[in-house]
Every structure is written in structure tokens, then in C-alpha cells.
Amino acid sequence: MNATFKISSKVNLFFTEVGDVTFFAIRFFKQVFTRPFETKEFLRQCYLMGNRSLLLVGVTGFILGLVFTLQSRPTLMEFGAQSWMPSMISISIVREIGPVITALICAGRIGSGIGAELGSMRVTEQIDAMEVSGTNPFKYLVVTRILATTLMLPLLIIFGDAIALVGSAIVENLKGAVSFQLYFNQVFEALAFSDIIPATVKSFFFGFAIGLIGCYKGYNCNKGTVGVGEASNAAVVYTSMLLFVIDFIAVFVSDIFFEI
Amino acid sequence: MKTMIKEEPVLELKNLYKHFGNNKVLNGFNLQLYKGENLVVMGKSGSGKSVMIKCLVGLMQADGGSIRIKGQDITSLGQRELDLLRTEIGFLFQGSALYDSMTVRENLYFPLRRHAHIMGREEEAEKWIREALANVGLEHAIDLMPDELSGGMKRRVALARALILKPKIMLYDEPTTGLDPITAKEIIQLMRAIQKTYGTSSLIITHDVDCARVISNRMILLVDGVNYAEGTFQELTQSSDPKIKAFFK
Numbered sequence: 001m002n003a004t005f006k007i008s009s010k011v012n013l014f015f016t017e018v019g020d021v022t023f024f025a026i027r028f029f030k031q032v033f034t035r036p037f038e039t040k041e042f043l044r045q046c047y048l049m050g051n052r053s054l055l056l057v058g059v060t061g062f063i064l065g066l067v068f069t070l071q072s073r074p075t076l077m078e079f080g081a082q083s084w085m086p087s088m089i090s091i092s093i094v095r096e097i098g099p100v101i102t103a104l105i106c107a108g109r110i111g112s113g114i115g116a117e118l119g120s121m122r123v124t125e126q127i128d129a130m131e132v133s134g135t136n137p138f139k140y141l142v143v144t145r146i147l148a149t150t151l152m153l154p155l156l157i158i159f160g161d162a163i164a165l166v167g168s169a170i171v172e173n174l175k176g177a178v179s180f181q182l183y184f185n186q187v188f189e190a191l192a193f194s195d196i197i198p199a200t201v202k203s204f205f206f207g208f209a210i211g212l213i214g215c216y217k218g219y220n221c222n223k224g225t226v227g228v229g230e231a232s233n234a235a236v237v238y239t240s241m242l243l244f245v246i247d248f249i250a251v252f253v254s255d256i257f258f259e260i
Numbered sequence: 261m262k263t264m265i266k267e268e269p270v271l272e273l274k275n276l277y278k279h280f281g282n283n284k285v286l287n288g289f290n291l292q293l294y295k296g297e298n299l300v301v302m303g304k305s306g307s308g309k310s311v312m313i314k315c316l317v318g319l320m321q322a323d324g325g326s327i328r329i330k331g332q333d334i335t336s337l338g339q340r341e342l343d344l345l346r347t348e349i350g351f352l353f354q355g356s357a358l359y360d361s362m363t364v365r366e367n368l369y370f371p372l373r374r375h376a377h378i379m380g381r382e383e384e385a386e387k388w389i390r391e392a393l394a395n396v397g398l399e400h401a402i403d404l405m406p407d408e409l410s411g412g413m414k415r416r417v418a419l420a421r422a423l424i425l426k427p428k429i430m431l432y433d434e435p436t437t438g439l440d441p442i443t444a445k446e447i448i449q450l451m452r453a454i455q456k457t458y459g460t461s462s463l464i465i466t467h468d469v470d471c472a473r474v475i476s477n478r479m480i481l482l483v484d485g486v487n488y489a490e491g492t493f494q495e496l497t498q499s500s501d502p503k504i505k506a507f508f509k
Contacts, residue, residue: 117361120360121359124355124357124360125354125355126357126359126360128314128319128353128357129351129353129359129421130359131319132317132319132346132349132351133346133370133371133421134343134346134371134374135343135371135374136339
């Protein structure tokens with residue numbers, strides 16, 4: 001009886017949370033197109049999220065490309081298919097691994113940052129102070145951040161993919177004596193619009209999810225400083241789960257339209 | 261005092277109710293603030309003082325009752341009208357609530373952003389910021405970050421930010437809490453000076469008896485969500501009611 005009650009209350013809590021996030025998202029869409037537009041703050045957030053994540057995304061992408069190529073080489077060589085290496089690596093990275101890994105890194109870096117920042121602003125009454133001063137805090141803090149993550153994540157993913165391919169090309173150059181020109185010729189030959197478009201479209205959704213969950217958790221934070229930590233942590237955990245759900249849906253839909 | 265009471269109140273709460281689940285915080289609270297007066301609301305911690313002041317500026321929604329500021333019922337106002345009305349109210353938060361990612365200048369600039377007539381010229385905004393900081397004696401701190409300021413300085417900057425739009429009504433939420441007695445005294449003196457300079461009407465929420473004694477023209481004791489007693493500091497301290505006496509021990 002007790003176990004059943006616990007399960008039902010957890011299920012209830014889950015659906016309540018899903019409902020609250022949905023209302024939060026609806027509030028975002030209602031306010032995103034209405035004046036006044038916080039353009040300056042939006043650009044500042046784009047700079048903070050994009051520019052400050054470049055190094056992390058670049059280093060991760062580079063190592064991803066190196067390791068992926070090093071690990072795949074022996075298997076392909078066993079089948080005498082090492083000439084397929086650029087095609088295989090580029091399709092894997094562009095379609096799936098690049099977007100998912102970059103999004104997960106950004107969920108950790110950007111999502112937790114938003115959760116902690118808005119959470120601490122909430123518990124120290126800074127959000128209330130903003131509202132009292134006649135500024136709509138939802139527009140200033142939430143709308144700008146969600147828009148910035150939605151716009152910047154695809155750019156970071158493209159950057160991360162490019163660096164990963166450079167890492168892969170270096171391994172191929174050193175291990176297989178494949179020139180950079182030949183490597184990238186094969187890469188561009190292998191990649192089609194049906195690889196790039198679904199990956200780019202889903203990266204916008206990834207960015208939206210990171211911004212939405214980070215802002216939701218931070219903006220609705222309570223319970224003082226403990227709540228700030230919880231908001232930051234929950235932002236990363238829930239966003240990571242949501243990213244895989246979005247990825248699954250994106251692959252499913254891409255399969256219908258592009259027959260991957 | 262009597263001349264003040266004859267006028268229309270600039271701020272009026274009638275039968276204010278606010279519940280959190282089964283916890284009835286405000287149970288028909290009433291308040292009138294008249295032009296130029298300093299009204300102190302005293303109550304124990306958790307008695308609903310902060311909830312009341314947050315309902316007053318629309319940060320929380322009351323469950324019942326009416327809130328009128330300068331004759332306008334704020335519960336019937338749209339967001340735009342409410343924002344406009346809020347420009348006539350200065351709010352000093354308990355923890356100062358300075359934006360910690362912004363400098364002192366940017367903190368003071370923030371409330372001016374939506375006021376094109378001031379912001380039209382950059383030097384005009386700078387003049388307003390410097391004037392507000394000069395009034396709290398902190399012109400030299402203009403480029404500092406909030407974490408470089410002491411508790412008293414933070415409270416002064418928060419006061420300058422609350423005053424930047426030259427409001428007619430000032431709301432103080434525990435203005436001296438967390439400050440040492442000397443700094444608390446300085447803040448109280450500053451509040452008096454500000455009232456003289458700007459001619460504001462002030463609602464002060466506090467449990468600091470010294471603050472109430474120095475600054476109040478009139479006081480309300482908030483107990484169990486209602487006005488338990490009302491009068492001047494002198495009248496209340498002379499009361500024989502044990503509940504009232506407990507406040508001034």
C-alpha cells in the first residue's frame with residue numbers, strides 16, 4: 001500500500017512538473033514576439049554562451065574525432081575497408097555523435113549555469129527587484145536566455161563537428177598517410193543534405209531544451225541556497241534526459257522524411 | 261498627524277487576506293498610508309509583514325481584499341499600467357537585492373532603462389545616477405561591483421536605486437536587519453533625510469524598536485494577520501496590554 005502510494009505520488013509529481021514546464025514554454029512563446037525586445041541582453045547572452053563555450057566544445061570535438069578514428073581503424077582494417085573511414089566518421093559525427101555530445105556538454109556548462117544564476121537571483125530577491133523596477137524579469141532573463149541557447153547551440157555543434165573532423169583527419173594523416181585534401185574530399189562526397197538538415201534542425205531543439213529547462217529550474221527555485229544547488233543539478237539531469245528523448249524523436253521523424 | 265488623516269491615503273489596504281495552504285498569514289489586514297507620513301508596521305518574524313508588502317507591489321497575489329495606490333486598485337491593472345505605477349514606488353529589499361553581475365552604475369541604470377525621456381541623453385542618465393549616489397554618500401563607489409561593498413554600503417546603494425526615479429512612496433522591508441547598530445543608525449538617518457529631500461510617504465516594515473522609535477509618525481502592530489494595535493510609538497509603549505508590551509521589551 002505504502003509502495004503503491006509512493007509510486008503514484010511520484011508519477012503525479014512527474015506529470016505536474018511536465019505540465020508546469022509546458023506552461024513555462026507557452027509563456028515563453030507568448031512573450032517572445034511582444035515588445036519591448038531585450039536585444040542588448042539577448043546579444044550579451046549569445047556572446048556569453050557562444051564565445052565562452054568555444055574552447056570546451058573545440059577541445060571535446062577534437063578529442064572525439066581523434067579517439068573515434070583511432071578506435072574504428074582496426075575494425076575497418078580487418079575488413080579492408082579503411083578507405084571508408086572518412087565517410088563513416090563524417091556521417092557518424094555530423095548526424096549523431098557531434099550534436100548529442102556537444103548538446104550534453106552544453107547542458108552541463110550552459111544549462112547548469114543558467115539554473116544556478118537564475119536560482120540565486122530568485123533567492124536573493126533580485127528577480128523581485130527587477131519586477132518592482134518596472135522590467136519584466138521573464139522577458140529580460142528567460143526569453144533572452146532561451147533564444148540565445150536556441151541560436152547558439154547549432155553554431156557550437158557545427159563548430160564542434162568541424163573540429164572533430166579535423167581531429168579525425170590528423171589521425172588518418174598520421175596513421176594511414178591520407179592527405180587532408182583527400183580526406184575532406186571524401187567527407188564532402190559522403191555527406192548529403194539528408195545528413196546535415198535533420199542534424200541542424202534537431203540542434204535547434206536541443207538548444208531550446210537546454211535554455212528552457214535551465215531557466216525553468218532557476219526561475220522557480222526556492223528553499224534558499226540548497227534550492228540553488230538543486231536547481232543547477234536538476235537542470236543538467238532533466239536536460240540530459242530530454243536531449244535523448246528529442247534525439248529519438250528527431251531520428252524517428254528524419255527516417256520518415258529522408259529514409260536514413 | 262490629524263492634518264494628514266483628513267487627506268486621501270496615498271496607499272490603502274482593505275481586508276487583505278493571504279493564505280498558504282492552511283496557514284492563514286493575513287486575515288483581513290487594513291492599512292492607510294497618508295501623504296508625507298512614516299508608517300511603521302511591526303510584527304514578529306513570520307507574522308506576514310513581508311507577504312503584505314509583496315502583495316502591495318504585486319509580487320504576490322492576495323486571496324482577498326483591495327489594494328489601492330494613489331486611488332488605483334492594483335488588482336485591476338494590466339501589466340503595463342502596473343509597471344507605470346511601480347515607477348512611483350521605491351522598494352528597499354531586506355537583503356538589498358543588488359544585481360550581483362552588474363556594477364553600482366549599472367544597478368542604478370537598470371530602473372531608468374524604460375524611461376526614454378531620461379535615457380534619451382546619456383549624460384542625463386549619468387546625472388541622475390550620480391545625484392542618487394550623492395544623496396546616499398556613495399558617489400565614489402559608482403564603478404564597484406556589489407561584492408566589493410560592505411553590508412551598509414549595499415543597503416545605501418539599494419536605497420539609491422530605489423530612489424533613482426524619485427518615487428512618491430517608499431516601501432522599506434526590514435531596512436536595518438543584518439546591520440551593526442552604528443550602520444543601522446546611519447541608515448535610519450538617511451531614511452529621514454531622504455524623506456525631507458524627496459517628500460516621500462514611507463511604509464516601513466521592521467521589528468527594530470529603535471528604528472520604529474526614531475522614524476515613525478504612526479505604528480501598526482500586526483498579530484495573527486490582523487491590525488492588533490495602532491497608534492504613535494509613545495501611545496503603544498505606554499499600553500498595558502501584554503501582547504503590545506512584548507514588542508517593546
